[in-house]
Amino acid sequence: MTNEKLERIEAHITKLNGNLTHGKRVLFLSKLIAEKESIPYDEDILVFTAYFHDVAAYPFYKDRFTGIFDHALESSKLVPELAKVYCFNDSQIETIVEATKYHDKVKMRSCNETQLIRNADGVDYLGYMAVFRDITKFPNDLKKSSRDIKTAQRTIFYDY
Ligand SMILES: [Fe+2]
Ligand SMILES: [Fe+2]
DSSP, X not given: OXXXXXXXXXXXXXXXXXXXXXXXXXXXXXXXXXXXXXXXXOHHHHHHHHHHTTGGGSHHHHTTOOSSOOHHHHHHHHHHHHHHHTTOOHHHHHHHHHHHHTTTSTTOOXXXXXXXHHHHHHHHHHHHHHHHHHHHHOTTOHHHHHHHHHHHHHOOOOOO
């Protein structure tokens, strides 16, 4: 993906008040997993999905939903239109929809990108949980939280 396209995507996420740092971490972690496990993937699909997989939960769209909603399912309904803006073709959009829809559901995949995004998202979530847990338990030891998030992000549980 070109730097110009990536900058457009990041500006788009910022405009939607989305979680840009989560998107960046999911992208970084998914590429790391792919490299370590020699899993082939489409770069453009992985980048787009890393940034947009939670789009329905972003403040810009969230008000459309009431009560508890499946943010992955709702995001998968939003991504086709968003992906067209970045000139993805129908086959690529099909993969983006699958990876978005199943990014929080175990054993539901056929595409490598779905597996990569799901595992990266899970690792990032583990990092958050470790920090929240430690801040609660050890509010005066933020260094411990920082150490633990690094460890958590190294502890990858795979969903094959
Ligand atoms: Fe999510
Ligand atoms: Fe996520």
